[in-house]
Amino acid sequence: MLCEHLSPTRRAVLGASGALFAWAFMPRFAHAAGGRDPRFVTIILRGALDGLTAVPPIGDPDYEALRQQSAMRIEGTNAALPLDGFFALHPSMRNFQRLFRAGQAAVVHASATSYRERSHFDGQDVLESGFPAPGHVETGWLNRLLEGLPAGERVAPGLAERVRGLSVGTTAALVIRGKAPVLGWAPSILKPADGDLAPRLADLYGQKDPVLARLLQEGIDTGKIASGIDIKARGGPGDPNGMEQMARGAARLIAHPEGPRVAALAFEGWDTHAQETDRLAKLLTGLDNALAAFEQELGPVWKDTAILVATEFGRTARINGTEGTDHGTGTTAFLAGGAIRGGRVITDWPGLKEAQLHDARDLAATTDLRAIIKGVATDLLGANAGHLRDVVFPGSENVQAAKGLIV
């Protein structure tokens, strides 16, 4: 049998896997409002969340007629949870209501990206790429945001610069794809492979395939971290348990003093064309528990955390013929975290009369999601206005950062 000499690559890998947190994933951000060390999490809801069911405008006189038997009320069985008198919250979101009351969660209603067609896949591309139109699928706004953040104090020069973000799930969501290095993690279910295999592959990939080499390096890093987390998979990204589990794992990784500071998750299954009430009850429970898992696991870091929950577009204002809703426009986004100045529904409410609906069918969008993201990025992460305008959200000159979102 041939004998092998350890290459430098292999030595580095072995060294790294032997000492889990001996080297860091990223430096702290140089800037932080009030010198804080912030965390920022983006949760993408794939399939288009019906904002009018998640946060029903029970005070709007036209709401009940549009939703008929599916309209929610704040009394009776399965009553919606009151928020501010005009808006209520879906009964599955008790944790969010508690955070809202504590001033740590806000709703952004009648919001949308700049996309006004009704294709999921194009809508998600716009939401995640940060470009004003579909067709850009190489990099996401969150990754470009990471690239532009001022470098901070180096925890471990060299390696530490490598990875700034965390991508949760089997495949990286577009929002966090790009040049800035990102770790991938998902609850794993197969038996781990031969421990000596990875360094050998690192050698081979190093010579032959830079893409596989990069993926392998990240996989080794996160695989070790994930095994320390010891979570058993229960469901996928469209399953309430799976959502909570992904959130819990992500939270533990970003809570670590030397872990990534920014994470992206994607939950699936929100395309409720039929029997919407039952399906959303299940999915919103998953989302609500995921938010609670973040709060629990982030512990002392929660106060410096902002979580954004966003979806590609909303759904029709009227229910369709199968107790569901079809693809629409305006919807809700959620903000949660100790760093959020919450306890309010942020909206320029467009109304629900026929003439007020977009194309006479959808909740109109009056708040541009990019304004919200710009506001959080500026006041929490110290992002630069020019970078946000030119690189993170190209073509957003007229979209001003929302002010006062962060405590």
Place this chain on the structure above:
Amino acid sequence: MANSKEIDAALTLWRFGLGAREGDLQAIKDDPRDLLRQEVVECYTPTPVGAALRSSADLLMSLIEYNKEVQAERDRPAPAPMPAPQPVATAVGNAQDANRPAGGMMDAGATAAPAQPQQPDKKAAPASKRPYLPQQILIAEADARFNGTIHQPLIGFGERLAMFWANHFAIATGKGGDVHIMAGAFEREAIRPHVFGRFEDMLLAVESHPAMLYFLDNHQSIGPNSQANKNGKRGLNENLAREIMELHTLGVDGGYDQADVTSLARIITGWSVYRDEKRPGPMGSFVFNAYAHEPGDHSVMGMTYAEDGEEQGRSVLRDLARHPATAKHIAFKLVRHFVADQPPAGIVRKVAAAYTKTHGDLSAVYKALIDSEEAWAPELSKMRPPLDYVVALIRATGLRPKPEQIISTLNALGQPLWNPSGPNGFSDVTDGWASSEGLATRIDAAAIFAHQTGGATDPREFVRDRLGPLLSPETLQAVARAETKAQGLSIAFLSPEFQRR
């Protein structure tokens, strides 16, 4: 510059086929391109076989029975309960699936668990304790493919195309028990017979198949002015109509608008599944239900279609199949699948022209593809998606793994069998699969296959035989230096040459 015959042979098997089995490369090295064309000429698509592989109508009926038994079983402890007659809406519906995990990479335990072979004496086990019937059928369908059809062809271009079209016309088992139990039957009945036929025939078969009608909700869509809606409480569901245009035919930039979608949704109201137990009829099959059909003439893409019952919808589908945007969309997806993530415009044009000229004769379309010299570039640029990867692993090793193992491997790798997260199917580009987590699970899967292959196979001979001229000196060296044969095979399975095509 023309490739050598050896390179062409390797590309034939690895880019256009299912991957090389032992000796395949040698077997085709004299005339690889002719043999590839031969599969098209012969329209060679193998047929999955197995006792459980019944028609979709039969399977739907079994599901109704199964659900009744489960329900009766649950009701039994209560004092003298009459088994409640199942409401029609839930007899074949989604009730059974409320508690099932949605598909996804992390539910392997849940989907692989009910893997017991069915008891010969069915009555012995109460229905609720028995393995979930739709999953049992899925396992049998998987077995018929991973231990059946994928081993039959020398090259397997037709089988690759069956996989391609099943993903183009994606349905998802996560939708509910009905789609779950029919997923394999859908592929056998609506896809395979038309792989080398006319696109419009496949399109008509797909859009009228019960699995698609359930998956995209059309069985529930009611014409607002139809007799079924006399009380005015029900209405349209435009899900299927939209995806027919956006995903199945024209493509998202195909020039249709919201009015066209709504109009097509009206036209195909009444396309449903027959399951009225009180009346005789083709239970569980497609039915045109005139009672729910929106009456009147409707126009789509500038054409007016006169009221003609079921034929009205079939006319629209035929016109959509012949639309130039459809030719472009199909050509783009085929070239992207077989050649490159960014398909060279020249080949896409040639393939689309063949489509247009022959009104969608798919054999002519494939010939245009494989006769394009640009499709034969020797660089391996595309990453194999998990399904193709697992198929290549099985062919290369000659293993016959249990279907449950294959299903849970595919779940773990992020491509659960016939269960994508949306109607657009699984990603067909490298970026969709190039993740560190994906590679990590691929390493685990490769290691398991390597251990199962056992010590008899010499990894050095293995890579020379299967990869031939594609094998790089670096990979050969890494394989040769492995500490064990299993590790050498793992490295072979994980080499860039094996993961790309």
